[in-house]
Amino acid sequence: MVERKRPVDVVLVGFGWTAAIMAQELTEEGLEVLALERGGWRDTGTDFPTTHAPDELRYYWRHAMFQETARETQTFRNRRGQTALPIRRWGSYLPGVGVGGAGVHWNGQTFRFLPSDFVAKTHNEERYGELPEEMTVQDYGVTYEELEPHFDRFEKLCGISGKAGNLQGRIVQGGNPFEGFRSDEYPNPPMEMTFSQHRFEAAANGMDLHPFPAPSANMSRAYTNPLGVQMAPCTYCGFCEKFGCGNFSKASPQTTIIPVLMNKPNFHLRTHCEVMQVLKDRSGERARGVLYLDAHGKLWEQPAEIVILCGYQLSNTRLMMLSGIGEIYDPQTGDGLVGKNYTYQVMSGVDIFFEEEYTNEFIGAGALGMVVDDYNGDNFDHSGLGFIGGAYIACWTTNQRPIESHPVPEGTPEWGLEWKRAVQRNFLKHTSLSVHGASMAHRDNYLDLDPTYTDQWGRPLMRMTYDFTENDRRLSDYITPIAEEIARNMGGREIGVTRRADDAYDIWPYQTTHNTGGTIMGETPDDSVVNRYLQSWDLPNLFIMGAGVFPQNAGYNPTDTVAALTYWSAQAIREQYLRDPGPLVQA
Amino acid sequence: MRPVQISRRRLLGSSLLTAAAAVTFPGLGWGRQYGQGGGVPWSPGVADEPYYGTEPLEFFSAAERRAADAITARLIPSDESGPGAREADVVTFLDRQLAGFYGRAQRWYMSGPFPEPLETQGYQAPQTPAQLWRAGLAALDDHCRETHDGREFAELSEDEQDAVLTGLDEEEIEFDGVSAKQFFDFAREMTIEGFFCDPVYGGNRDMLGWRYVGFPGARYDYRDFLAHNGARVDIPPVSLFGRPEWTR
Ligand SMILES: Cc1cc2nc3c(=O)[nH]c(=O)nc-3n(C[C@H](O)[C@H](O)[C@H](O)COP(=O)(O)OP(=O)(O)OC[C@H]3O[C@@H](n4cnc5c(N)ncnc54)[C@H](O)[C@@H]3O)c2cc1C
Ligand code: SF4
Numbered sequence: 001m002v003e004r005k006r007p008v009d010v011v012l013v014g015f016g017w018t019a020a021i022m023a024q025e026l027t028e029e030g031l032e033v034l035a036l037e038r039g040g041w042r043d044t045g046t047d048f049p050t051t052h053a054p055d056e057l058r059y060y061w062r063h064a065m066f067q068e069t070a071r072e073t074q075t076f077r078n079r080r081g082q083t084a085l086p087i088r089r090w091g092s093y094l095p096g097v098g099v100g101g102a103g104v105h106w107n108g109q110t111f112r113f114l115p116s117d118f119v120a121k122t123h124n125e126e127r128y129g130e131l132p133e134e135m136t137v138q139d140y141g142v143t144y145e146e147l148e149p150h151f152d153r154f155e156k157l158c159g160i161s162g163k164a165g166n167l168q169g170r171i172v173q174g175g176n177p178f179e180g181f182r183s184d185e186y187p188n189p190p191m192e193m194t195f196s197q198h199r200f201e202a203a204a205n206g207m208d209l210h211p212f213p214a215p216s217a218n219m220s221r222a223y224t225n226p227l228g229v230q231m232a233p234c235t236y237c238g239f240c241e242k243f244g245c246g247n248f249s250k251a252s253p254q255t256t257i258i259p260v261l262m263n264k265p266n267f268h269l270r271t272h273c274e275v276m277q278v279l280k281d282r283s284g285e286r287a288r289g290v291l292y293l294d295a296h297g298k299l300w301e302q303p304a305e306i307v308i309l310c311g312y313q314l315s316n317t318r319l320m321m322l323s324g325i326g327e328i329y330d331p332q333t334g335d336g337l338v339g340k341n342y343t344y345q346v347m348s349g350v351d352i353f354f355e356e357e358y359t360n361e362f363i364g365a366g367a368l369g370m371v372v373d374d375y376n377g378d379n380f381d382h383s384g385l386g387f388i389g390g391a392y393i394a395c396w397t398t399n400q401r402p403i404e405s406h407p408v409p410e411g412t413p414e415w416g417l418e419w420k421r422a423v424q425r426n427f428l429k430h431t432s433l434s435v436h437g438a439s440m441a442h443r444d445n446y447l448d449l450d451p452t453y454t455d456q457w458g459r460p461l462m463r464m465t466y467d468f469t470e471n472d473r474r475l476s477d478y479i480t481p482i483a484e485e486i487a488r489n490m491g492g493r494e495i496g497v498t499r500r501a502d503d504a505y506d507i508w509p510y511q512t513t514h515n516t517g518g519t520i521m522g523e524t525p526d527d528s529v530v531n532r533y534l535q536s537w538d539l540p541n542l543f544i545m546g547a548g549v550f551p552q553n554a555g556y557n558p559t560d561t562v563a564a565l566t567y568w569s570a571q572a573i574r575e576q577y578l579r580d581p582g583p584l585v586q587a
Numbered sequence: 588m589r590p591v592q593i594s595r596r597r598l599l600g601s602s603l604l605t606a607a608a609a610v611t612f613p614g615l616g617w618g619r620q621y622g623q624g625g626g627v628p629w630s631p632g633v634a635d636e637p638y639y640g641t642e643p644l645e646f647f648s649a650a651e652r653r654a655a656d657a658i659t660a661r662l663i664p665s666d667e668s669g670p671g672a673r674e675a676d677v678v679t680f681l682d683r684q685l686a687g688f689y690g691r692a693q694r695w696y697m698s699g700p701f702p703e704p705l706e707t708q709g710y711q712a713p714q715t716p717a718q719l720w721r722a723g724l725a726a727l728d729d730h731c732r733e734t735h736d737g738r739e740f741a742e743l744s745e746d747e748q749d750a751v752l753t754g755l756d757e758e759e760i761e762f763d764g765v766s767a768k769q770f771f772d773f774a775r776e777m778t779i780e781g782f783f784c785d786p787v788y789g790g791n792r793d794m795l796g797w798r799y800v801g802f803p804g805a806r807y808d809y810r811d812f813l814a815h816n817g818a819r820v821d822i823p824p825v826s827l828f829g830r831p832e833w834t835r
Contacts, residue, residue: 041619041621041628043627043628043629045629045631045634046629046633046634046635047634047635049634050807051634051827052634052635052636052637052827053807054804054805054806054807054827055637055785055787055805055827056783056784056785057780057784057785057788058637061780061784062689063694068694068695069694069695069696070693070694070695070696070697073696076707076708076709077705077708078705078707082705083702085702085704085705085708085711086696086698087696087709088695088696088697088709088710088711089695089709089710091709192813192814194813194814194815195815195816195817198816233810235807235808235809235810236808236809236810236813237806237807237808237809238809239807246807247807258627259627261622262621262622262624262625262626262627262628263624263626264622264624265623265624266623267622267623268620268621268622268623269620269621269622270619270620270621271619271620271621272619354817356817357817358815358817358818358819358820359817360812360815360819360820362802362803362809363809363812363813363815363820400802401802402783402796402797402800402802403779403780403783403784406779406783406800414756414775415661415662415663415752415756415775416661416662416664416749417664417666420663420664420666420668420671421666421668423800424668424669424799424800427800427801427802428800428801428819428820452700453698454698504705504706504707505707506706506707506709507707507708507709508707508709508710
């Protein structure tokens with residue numbers, strides 16, 4: 001027997017970045033909000049205090065904070081016709097689990113998408129003519145102008161360290177001149193750059209590019225956010241990406257929202273509760289709540305007036321499929337929308353090895369870097385190039401943790417004496433540039449349910465069919481050489497290049513945890529799973545957060561845009577939906 | 588579309604699994620309810636210390652230990668530039684890891700089928716790390732005895748050992764029942780882990796690996812060194828063994 005819990009106003013599936021924001025916004029409105037999180041409680045003092053946080057084996061290599069594949073994973077193949085196999089050990093991306101979600105172990109590289117990214121189809125077609133038919137790119141249905149106040153809110157919540165390049169339309173020296181207008185300066189000044197960034201900046205300036213300090217969720221100074229929560233200055237510890245911050249210096253749900261939320265009588269959280277399904281009511285036209293499994297293996301029904309999926313792109317998409325909401329995308333017919341337009345990130349990198357100088361990259365932080373945006377989005381003329389979208393080029397100094405980062409020049413053997421000596425010789429004298437490219441939707445890249453492999457409850461795993469496209473390869477071929485040129489001008493002994501899009505997408509090497517699409521947003525029920533307010537077209541009391549709503553991915557890290565969309569959706573719920581709980585956009 | 592049904596039988600069976608998981612997985616307690624104005628449920632002095640892989644468990648037999656130690660000593664050899672994996676006691680690291688949850692692949696999806704994978708599909712061996720090492724070490728010694736007049740791997744000369752390891756790496760040597768290449772790749776990966784991990788896990792003894800490359804270890808504040816401007820920052824390493832009572 002499935003027992004019923006007492007009904008609540010709002011149930012949130014998951015308790016990571018998007019859920020924390022939603023919980024804060026909707027409890028402000030007086031609603032009773034419950035978050036169901038499949039992982040455990042996590043706080044700085046208990047789970048990653050400074051005395052334990054710098055432990056490379058435990059947190060990264062033994063995945064102390066990542067979802068176990070034993071509980072949920074995906075199957076993967078490059079193309080239709082191949083047999084997808086389960087991801088048994090995470091590689092390319094690292095889904096989070098537990099209170100705070102991936103927000104605990106993100107880097108904090110906090111970029112806004114460009115205004116043109118939100119209208120990728122109309123903008124590019126107006127400028128360059130019709131896009132190829134297999135490129136299933138579309139507009140978001142919401143504009144940069146509409147999201148601007150919400151970007152601003154998230155950046156102030158987090159205390160982002162950075163320098164504006166466009167203040168109310170005025171271009172400001174030292175920031176990113178290509179960015180969309182900002183209503184306000186960043187709440188904190190940029191981080192302190194080190195040797196590698198100085199070399200990058202000089203080389204980029206020498207090529208008439210426009211370097212600027214990366215917007216960072218690592219605090220450049222002590223900060224108190226608008227909710228009254230305090231953060232401490234970052235100590236550049238170099239255990240940031242893939243790690244929790246022991247210093248309260250990295251913006252995360254724990255360091256920005258949770259302390260306030262936990263004091264509210266109308267919020268509560270249940271941990272070790274995995275949502276299995278969104279339940280529909282008898283009419284099939286509204287969600288009646290969710291079905292979840294607690295740590296004792298008992299199933300419960302949690303009734304709610306509003307259901308909001310905040311479980312990260314992968315989990316949200318699979319829950320839609322397992323709950324039978326909407327139709328699963330079929331690339332052969334083009335029918336169905338759930339799972340459509342799965343996109344990712346097209347990465348390449350350039351290693352730089354110095355001879356005399358020391359880079360000492362163990363002195364680093366998750367979002368410590370200098371960036372050029374001259375080749376991102378539509379910041380440059382694509383006429384005749386055969387691709388759309390772009391990439392930022394950045395010199396990040398995130399870490400020199402030795403199990404993960406012991407780079408050696410090309411041609412070095414992979415083990416033995418020669419390898420060992422090369423590791424020693426280059427360990428303190430290396431830096432790298434990252435080319436962080438957009439990923440445009442393609443008819444043949446998608447998610448559906450696997451016919452063979454199931455999870456521990458006997459339900460199909462989600463299947464990912466994904467490979468780099470012609471657009472990706474051209475983008476990488478065009479922009480990587482520019483990064484190589486910057487690298488060569490930085491004064492090192494030699495460089496080495498890695499280009500992911502040269503080969504088929506490989507699920508093993510870590511690339512980014514920027515999985516996007518699958519529950520895409522848009523203008524009509526014919527082209528999207530959710531409307532411009534992230535409300536399901538099928539069930540008006542169901543909302544879907546996260547990067548799954550991106551119709552395609554831009555050349556930036558997603559979270560600033562994910563968070564801005566969450567605030568935007570929360571505002572629509574507060575100001576419109578509660579007054580009239582039906583569809584916010586008429587189909 | 589209709590929702591996918593959850594099988595009740597599966598659910599029953601696997602709820603036992605969850606229960607077992609909850610008690611043996613580090614840091615995973617029972618489900619709890621928080622909030623309703625109760626504040627952040629934090630109590631001082633109860634930090635979750637690293638313990639898995641720090642206990643002196645044993646996995647290897649004496650013969651396996653000999654072979655594993657000899658492999659690590661060739662992957663990261665000792666020379667005049669500094670000590671290698673043997674001196675850093677990587678074999679003890681391996682022993683503890685393989686005896687614990689990692690050796691059992693406890694957190695990995697290990698259900699079949701296991702067809703021939705594409706190169707892009709990552710780790711697809713049907714064995715857990717412990718099984719892979721057990722089968723791989725046995726097959727390695729068998730191979731060496733057959734090809735080197737009855738001598739096992741640890742008894743070969745360094746040049747002979749290098750030649751055998753190269754044969755595994757380049758897929759010239761194959762084993763029955765276990766992939767020689769997969770075994771080699773795993774051995775390499777875990778040897779690097781054991782050379783560079785925190786000494787609490789049994790490897791990187793005396794922080795030899797960190798000293799060799801100049802990594803300052805488990806430090807947490809480098810603000811004083813940000814303006815190094817390309818000069819060497821040379822600070823002695825510290826480990827998570829920070830508190831003296833840990834080593835007593
Ligand atoms: C190593 C790493 C580095 C990153 N660096 C950056 C960066 O520098 N910049 C950037 O912009 N982004 C970065 N990201 C991405 C960023 O972390 C995510 O965009 C962000 O956390 C997404 O928020 P979310 O709420 O959608 O998901 P999450 O924050 O991951 O939260 C989802 C939560 O839902 C829970 N959950 C899922 N399914 C269920 C279910 N069925 N029942 C109950 N609970 C469930 C999960 O356990 C999890 O706690 C990084 C990610 C990783 C892993
Ligand atoms: S680099 Fe800074 S923000 Fe990141 S974990 Fe270390 S102290 Fe925290």
